[in-house]
Amino acid sequence: xxxxxxxxxRKIIMAVTGAMLFAFVCVHLLGNSSLFFGSAALNAxxxxxxxxxxxxxxxxxxxxxxxxVHIIFGIQLTLENKAATPDKxxxxxxLKTGFAAETMVVSGLVLLAFVVYHLLHFTVRVTxxxxxxxxxxxxxxxxxxxxxxxxxxxxxxxxLYVIGMGFLFLxxxxxxxxxxxxxxxxxxxxxxxxxxxxxxxxxVLLVGYVSIPLLIIFGIVR
Amino acid sequence: xxxxxxxxxxxxxxxxxxxxxxEANHVSPDQSFLEMLxxxxxxxxxxxKDPIAFDHDCREGICGMCSQIINGMAHGGQDRTxxxxxxxxxxxxxxxxxxxxxxxxxxxxxxxxxxxxxxxxRIIQAGGYTSCHTxxxxxxNALLIGKxxxxxxxxxxxxIGCGACAASCPNSSAMLFASNKxxxxxxxxxxxxxxxxxxxxxxxxxxxxxxxNCTNHYExxxxxxxxxxxxxxxxxxxxxxxxxxP
Numbered sequence: 001x002x003x004x005x006x007x008x009x010r011k012i013i014m015a016v017t018g019a020m021l022f023a024f025v026c027v028h029l030l031g032n033s034s035l036f037f038g039s040a041a042l043n044a045x046x047x048x049x050x051x052x053x054x055x056x057x058x059x060x061x062x063x064x065x066x067x068x069v070h071i072i073f074g075i076q077l078t079l080e081n082k083a084a085t086p087d088k089x090x091x092x093x094x095l096k097t098g099f100a101a102e103t104m105v106v107s108g109l110v111l112l113a114f115v116v117y118h119l120l121h122f123t124v125r126v127t128x129x130x131x132x133x134x135x136x137x138x139x140x141x142x143x144x145x146x147x148x149x150x151x152x153x154x155x156x157x158x159x160l161y162v163i164g165m166g167f168l169f170l171x172x173x174x175x176x177x178x179x180x181x182x183x184x185x186x187x188x189x190x191x192x193x194x195x196x197x198x199x200x201x202x203x204v205l206l207v208g209y210v211s212i213p214l215l216i217i218f219g220i221v222r
Numbered sequence: 223x224x225x226x227x228x229x230x231x232x233x234x235x236x237x238x239x240x241x242x243x244x245e246a247n248h249v250s251p252d253q254s255f256l257e258m259l260x261x262x263x264x265x266x267x268x269x270x271k272d273p274i275a276f277d278h279d280c281r282e283g284i285c286g287m288c289s290q291i292i293n294g295m296a297h298g299g300q301d302r303t304x305x306x307x308x309x310x311x312x313x314x315x316x317x318x319x320x321x322x323x324x325x326x327x328x329x330x331x332x333x334x335x336x337x338x339x340x341x342x343x344r345i346i347q348a349g350g351y352t353s354c355h356t357x358x359x360x361x362x363n364a365l366l367i368g369k370x371x372x373x374x375x376x377x378x379x380x381x382i383g384c385g386a387c388a389a390s391c392p393n394s395s396a397m398l399f400a401s402n403k404x405x406x407x408x409x410x411x412x413x414x415x416x417x418x419x420x421x422x423x424x425x426x427x428x429x430x431x432x433x434x435n436c437t438n439h440y441e442x443x444x445x446x447x448x449x450x451x452x453x454x455x456x457x458x459x460x461x462x463x464x465x466x467x468p
Contacts (some may be wrong), residue, residue, distance in 0.1 A: 002422065002466065003466060006422070006426065006462075007395075007397075007429050007435045007436070008425055008436075008458070008459055008462045009462070009466075010435070011435060011436065011437075011459075012462075012463070013457070022437060054331045063335065077437070080434060080435060081326065081392070081394070081434035081435055081437070082394070083432075083433055083434075084323065084326060084328065084393055084394035084395070084433055084434030085327065085393070085394040086327055086391070087416055088325060089291050089294060089322045089325050090228075090320060090322060091291070091293055091320040092229075092295035093294030094392075094439075094441060095295060095299060095390075095440050095441060095444035095445065096439065096444040097392065097439035097440065097441050098444065101437070101438070102392060102439070104437065110411035122245050150318050159464045171227065174438075177438070178437070178438040181438050181455065181459070182438065182454045182457050182459055183459065183463070184459040184460030186452075186453065186455065186456045187453050187456065188451070188453055191451070191452065191453060220259070
């Protein structure tokens with residue numbers, strides 16, 4: 001099929017799945033920030049999500065699908081691009097592109113590893129089983145506030161989250177502006193400013209996400 | 223000026239290549255880069271050695287034949303400048319200069335710095351034309367084209383097909399080249415008839431030729447001696463989306 005085989009078709013698939021993953025990252029951060037309103041707010045948010053029942057699983061399957069498509073096409077396109085330049089010049093000086101754009105596949109794969117760790121940490125509950133305590137009167141529900149605040153008491157998980165979010169910043173700082181170009185929504189006026197705006201968007205996500213583990217380990221949120 | 227040149231020498235398409243060092247001892251700042259290479263070649267010929275093969279034609283910056291990676295940048299990295307319009311006053315006495323050919327799977331090396339850019343012709347042959355029967359010469363002003371559209375189309379048509387876009391692209395993608403022609407023709411009534419077929423055919427041909435995929439590095443625009451804007455790639459993407467619709 002044209003869309004899944006052509007150069008631009010697959011690029012558009014990357015942009016659309018990337019935009020959906022980006023939307024999830026934004027909503028996830030907004031949800032997580034209920035932590036700053038205290039234990040009751042975060043637990044209420046968590047209970048609300050769990051009460052959705054089968055919708056949660058449908059959502060998880062959609063996310064899995066988006067990740068799979070984004071990763072498979074990302075790797076496939078990268079391999080083709082490498083094959084298109086079998087011998088590189090001895091001297092290469094780039095005029096416009098940067099580290100983030102040239103390492104999208106690396107930052108993407110690191111993010112995949114981070115997502116696996118994050119799920120093991122807080123969803124599958126394998127890495128730190130001691131942080132799970134049942135909530136009072138919660139019918140076996142876990143106290144999510146305790147889970148998060150205890151989960152970020154040690155230096156290693158905090159460090160892994162900060163590193164992971166650093167790669168999210170890199171990935172988004174190129175990807176955000178890239179998706180507008182790919183779906184044809186850029187022009188003379190947007191192109192000169194979108195590069196920096198994209199970095200700003202990545203920075204907002206970075207600061208938002210790392211603030212949670214950092215404020216917890218430094219004892220500001222407890 | 224005295225310069226030390228590191229030049230890519232390769233006897234043929236499948237021969238191994240390597241950088242060889244030459245001294246250019248009487249370089250005038252008024253010379254163009256190609257005139258400097260001409261003098262180096264005169265010395266090589268007098269010494270009975272094989273001169274450096276490189277492409278050139280008009281030496282006025284309009285034909286798109288000259289094609290060299292100079293110090294890691296297509297056409298030497300000077301804004302909107304082809305190699306032939308790059309002058310030695312841009313360099314200093316004692317500089318070391320690296321001179322290499324375009325390197326991409328789709329631009330096979332013929333010899334030294336000369337590469338085969340036939341694949342750009344193949345992309346054009348796949349759809350970079352209009353085949354409408356227009357009859358006799360139309361009356362002046364019978365088919366009105368707005369100034370903004372005419373300017374847009376002309377800006378896209380500035381491409382001289384030198385290959386710097388794909389050569390400077392980290393993915394060796396020919397997307398800027400393909401997008402010029404797609405955009406130039408898509409905004410004109412003559413080109414709109416075949417717009418859907420054109421964009422798909424040119425993209426498929428670029429992939430078949432071995433060019434990579436565009437990942438929005440925008441190196442092409444920075445390297446383009448005509449300063450062609452990547453907004454035309456966004457236009458190509460829009461045209462592609464339109465082509466997917468029934």
